[in-house]
Amino acid sequence: MSEIVYPPVIKTALGLFKALNLKFRLEGTEKIPSTGGAVLVSNHVSYLDFIFAGLATHPAGRLVRFMAKKEIFDNRVAGPLMRGMHHIPVDREAGAASYKAALTALKSGEIIGVFAEATISRSFTVKDIKSGAVRMAVASGVPLIPIAIWGPQRLWTKGRKRRILQRNIPVTILIGEPMYPKRGDDYDKVTQELHDQMSELLEKAQREYTDIPKAGEDWWQPAYLGGSAPTPEEAAKLDAEEAEARAARRAAREAEAGEKKSD
Known part of the structure; x- marks a missing residue:
């Protein structure tokens, strides 16, 4: 597969992160397979999550093909980039084609990125997730790899102004233990286990985060930690x-x- 677009995009993103002095905590990269397919399942706290979730596989030299809503591909700026990076458009009213495309990519050894909550979590906790990621992993015979991202919500999230040029923001990316669901498993049970592992990773990232909200800025902190998020x-x-x-x-x-x- 030709990779004309993806490497320059990564290089540009890394250069921007360096200029903004974003402080990364990236743990568990050894759990990313060096070859073969996998379903990378991330929580969703910001509009920038696909950029940071992709960094989870960067040390392993892997690229992630994200499943993203079709509207992004329709954008005249983002669309050509998304297609050039071979991400997969998802039409929520006709999802069979995107599911088939994801299976084809997985069976050819690609890593597929999924935001199983479907939309950004306003509470900054893991919302209910559907069994689609589990079913894809089983159908293609690849592992599920849960990850948690924390910090990008401070740059751009639902209901808040973009602050993507903020400096010195810590960003945490934690990679969990791979799961190996198989045919005959209770998919709902496996999905709950996936949800639980994502929640544990996210809570760890939140509790160990180095920044504390300033007065009047606790909107990005979840309610269970005393923040004013819903x-x-x-x-x-x-x-x-x-x-x-x-x-x-x-x-x-x-x-x-x-x-x-x-x-």
Whole structure:
């Protein structure tokens, strides 16, 4: 597979991180396989997570093909980059094609990156996850590798202004023990085990994080550590309201399109 785009993007990102003096804590890189496919499953706290999750495999000399929502690929700037790096677009209303593309990549020895929560967690805890990552790992005969990311939410997350040029921000990336689900397993049980391991990694990253929020800046700290981020219950309510509003906008667009077509 031609890699004209991905290496320069990584080099540019690393140069920017150095200029901003981002302070990385990267642990568990020895758990990334040097060859063969794997499903890398990350928590989701920011719009920049795919960049930092990709760093988890960098010491092993591996590249990650992330599954990302189709709208990113439709963007005139991000789209060509995403396609050039051979990431996989996901259409939530027609996911079979993206699932098939991911399986093909896994069977050819690629690492596929998945944000199993689907959307950013406003509570900065691990939301419920679906069994798709487990099913992909089983179908392609590859391991699941959970990781946790903490820190990028301070740069750009849902409901907050972008601060991507902030300096001296610590970023933690912890890689957990690989899991090897197989056919015949209870996929829901394995998915819960995956969720539990991701949650443990994230809590470790949060409790051991070197920075403490300044006065008035505790929005990026989870509620269970005394921060003002929404609780999981509050976050779920906000997500539901957002989903309802999105559905209403989509229905309105479809109705408008139908009226224009009838005219």
